[in-house]
Amino acid sequence: MFEFTVTHVLPGGSARTGRFMTPHGAVETPVFMPVGTKGTVKAMTPDEVESLGAEIILANTFHLLLRPGDEVVRDLGGLHRFMNWHRPILTDSGGFQVYSLASLRKVTEEGVRFRSPLDGTEIFLTPERSIAVQENLGADIIMCFDECPALPADPARIRRSAEMTARWAERCLQAKRREDQALFGIVQGGVYPEEREWSAAATTQLGFPGYAIGGLSVGESKADMETALEVMDRCLPRDRPRYLMGVGTPGDFFRGVERGVDMFDCVLPTRNARNGRLYTNEGALNIRNASHATDPRPVSETCDCYTCRHFSRAYVRHLMMSNEILGSRLATGHNLRYFLSLMAQIREAIRSGTLADLKARVLSAHPEDTGELTNHKINEIDD
Amino acid sequence: MFEFTVTHVLPGGSARTGRFMTPHGAVETPVFMPVGTKGTVKAMTPDEVESLGAEIILANTFHLLLRPGDEVVRDLGGLHRFMNWHRPILTDSGGFQVYSLASLRKVTEEGVRFRSPLDGTEIFLTPERSIAVQENLGADIIMCFDECPALPADPARIRRSAEMTARWAERCLQAKRREDQALFGIVQGGVYPEEREWSAAATTQLGFPGYAIGGLSVGESKADMETALEVMDRCLPRDRPRYLMGVGTPGDFFRGVERGVDMFDCVLPTRNARNGRLYTNEGALNIRNASHATDPRPVSETCDCYTCRHFSRAYVRHLMMSNEILGSRLATGHNLRYFLSLMAQIREAIRSGTLADLKARVLSAHPEDTGELTNHKINEIDD
Numbered sequence: 001m002f003e004f005t006v007t008h009v010l011p012g013g014s015a016r017t018g019r020f021m022t023p024h025g026a027v028e029t030p031v032f033m034p035v036g037t038k039g040t041v042k043a044m045t046p047d048e049v050e051s052l053g054a055e056i057i058l059a060n061t062f063h064l065l066l067r068p069g070d071e072v073v074r075d076l077g078g079l080h081r082f083m084n085w086h087r088p089i090l091t092d093s094g095g096f097q098v099y100s101l102a103s104l105r106k107v108t109e110e111g112v113r114f115r116s117p118l119d120g121t122e123i124f125l126t127p128e129r130s131i132a133v134q135e136n137l138g139a140d141i142i143m144c145f146d147e148c149p150a151l152p153a154d155p156a157r158i159r160r161s162a163e164m165t166a167r168w169a170e171r172c173l174q175a176k177r178r179e180d181q182a183l184f185g186i187v188q189g190g191v192y193p194e195e196r197e198w199s200a201a202a203t204t205q206l207g208f209p210g211y212a213i214g215g216l217s218v219g220e221s222k223a224d225m226e227t228a229l230e231v232m233d234r235c236l237p238r239d240r241p242r243y244l245m246g247v248g249t250p251g252d253f254f255r256g257v258e259r260g261v262d263m264f265d266c267v268l269p270t271r272n273a274r275n276g277r278l279y280t281n282e283g284a285l286n287i288r289n290a291s292h293a294t295d296p297r298p299v300s301e302t303c304d305c306y307t308c309r310h311f312s313r314a315y316v317r318h319l320m321m322s323n324e325i326l327g328s329r330l331a332t333g334h335n336l337r338y339f340l341s342l343m344a345q346i347r348e349a350i351r352s353g354t355l356a357d358l359k360a361r362v363l364s365a366h367p368e369d370t371g372e373l374t375n376h377k378i379n380e381i382d383d
Numbered sequence: 384m385f386e387f388t389v390t391h392v393l394p395g396g397s398a399r400t401g402r403f404m405t406p407h408g409a410v411e412t413p414v415f416m417p418v419g420t421k422g423t424v425k426a427m428t429p430d431e432v433e434s435l436g437a438e439i440i441l442a443n444t445f446h447l448l449l450r451p452g453d454e455v456v457r458d459l460g461g462l463h464r465f466m467n468w469h470r471p472i473l474t475d476s477g478g479f480q481v482y483s484l485a486s487l488r489k490v491t492e493e494g495v496r497f498r499s500p501l502d503g504t505e506i507f508l509t510p511e512r513s514i515a516v517q518e519n520l521g522a523d524i525i526m527c528f529d530e531c532p533a534l535p536a537d538p539a540r541i542r543r544s545a546e547m548t549a550r551w552a553e554r555c556l557q558a559k560r561r562e563d564q565a566l567f568g569i570v571q572g573g574v575y576p577e578e579r580e581w582s583a584a585a586t587t588q589l590g591f592p593g594y595a596i597g598g599l600s601v602g603e604s605k606a607d608m609e610t611a612l613e614v615m616d617r618c619l620p621r622d623r624p625r626y627l628m629g630v631g632t633p634g635d636f637f638r639g640v641e642r643g644v645d646m647f648d649c650v651l652p653t654r655n656a657r658n659g660r661l662y663t664n665e666g667a668l669n670i671r672n673a674s675h676a677t678d679p680r681p682v683s684e685t686c687d688c689y690t691c692r693h694f695s696r697a698y699v700r701h702l703m704m705s706n707e708i709l710g711s712r713l714a715t716g717h718n719l720r721y722f723l724s725l726m727a728q729i730r731e732a733i734r735s736g737t738l739a740d741l742k743a744r745v746l747s748a749h750p751e752d753t754g755e756l757t758n759h760k761i762n763e764i765d766d
Contacts, residue, residue, distance in 0.1 A: 038701075038705050038707060039698075039701065040702060040707050040709045042707065042708055042709070043708040043709065043712075044709065045689075045709065045712070067701065067704065067705060068676065068697065068700075068701045068704075072676065072677055072697065075677060076677070076679055076695060076697055076698070077679075082695070082697070082698055082701075083698065084693045084694060084698075293451065293455065294455055294458060294459070296459055296460075306428075310467045311467055312459060312465070314451065314455065314459055314465070315422075315459070315465055315466065315467075317451075318421075318422065318450065318451045318465075319423060321450060321451075322421050322450060323765065324421060324423050324425065325425055325426040325708055325711055325712070326423045326425075326426065326427065326428065328708055329426075329428070329708070329712075382706065
């Protein structure tokens, strides 16, 4: 179980394809994981998510702990059965959400005490508790509970945080009971190469079946992100999957894949869809713009999704302007198809040695995808 | 075109099955028409609506006139193509919405002047304009523009309104150009048998391929509704379909069908679904109740819908409590299936002579369905 096989490496580079085995089937990498924060990929049924091409989805420990509660999910047969998704699931540990969503947060060596943003209840989340919750949820891949320092932070603060994250990772390993879940370590270190190196050494020394790269895409420049990814590429073992947490845009996929990243997740396609921002091979568009009001063409002529096969831009715009649920559905399905199809194209391009061509094509269609990073992580309670 | 064939009459009664031919196919009656106010049955794709068993849906002239505009829909190939629904459509005339939704309404013999609830624009809707809008939308069945008096109203006020509605009906007939649309007349008359008789005579004398019963389910008692329906049953020609507008509950279906009604529409299943109220063969339930929080059973053990085949009450409740779009989807699909399946059972019960048994079973499961009528018409701008 949890065997990771690198199936192809792009000559002269770090980009690779692979296959990660889980109790709920294989995942072909590089992979994009749609985000189902609260046990649903927003607006979609699990059947639709699967037919859009998703092989694995992400759910969130913090949100599910608050509601409906991890023990409820456990008693109903675990998250797969609860949400009727029978392929692999990854749960985030809640560390990032404790940092971004909780109020009156108090961090000690033991863990983090905070108040529920839903009802103010005091909650104490520790490495042990995070693992227990994730064991109750029952995902295939679970994450270590990490400490996310408030940014900006100087190297000394980043180091103290990475040290605690490393001690917590050891406690997570100790706490883990289930054999049918793979626990991934998380490397921190901010934008400082030395801190990244330190955190990678401390984490890999513990020995995990996979490694996540945390603390990126939180406001740093693309150049800083690329530097950090290069350090990670050098420091992380090549025989384990690498997961770049909460990233990213189409351009970020290339930035990551070129540096050996295998897994990505991001709320971007689903959240943006609900705001009317749609991704296509021809570029991004805001379907709410008046220019689409009478346009009989599909969102994209080159897209094979349900939305583009059946509806005009004018109709999708009408639904969005009218706040109709079907608008969110059609937009979300389209964006997920774009992201999942792009990742399939990236896998194929790695195999055929055409990754640079694909990258040039995608970036030229998305000139906006070059500036500062914005935060597309699970950072809203209604996320 | 628009041939109506009565295929079976319940011995000793008025309940009947029939078939109404339209340019987009046949409709088996009695029929329930899901409401797609703004060109979408809320939360559902047209494929889903069809697979739930719908043969015809309703859309609203008032809402579509305001947004996206009837000329936009016309230029995009008409409503069928716009929303990708290729079975029959009925459009309401907007008369009821002008009365229930518009502000600064001024009614004259010529028509109704009012302000758009969307942006305050002044709009002048006349019988001729309503027909022109409905011809642009291109439904199979269109409705006369009627005057809906503010309630309560005395018989004299009801008569004046019915007289105007009759004069407007004549103007609608005169204005109508398209041969591929059936224009139905609307009978008013409130709860007064004599006024109902007068309005029926005035309307049927003009000769329509179908007749709608307006002005019911607007706050009157069930007894008053039944009396009015009995007058309608006596006064309307038996060789034309009869459409009870904006009605109703499962109990109302029996009250109508027993008095020869063939067509119904109501926002009840879709609107209630979004509020968590679900209909089942075993009774109605509010899925938001805490009692469902850990319930592994489906919403209904006897339902064949997608929701009941795949998800627990606990999961549906979790989605509703979390305001997840999928919650509205699963609830809406379930309720529509209940309403459409109930109407299919009613047709079968008329054929097999078991309508009374079916009625007793449904009403005993829904003891709440006996009190005062509440208004489940399209009476919200966000409807």
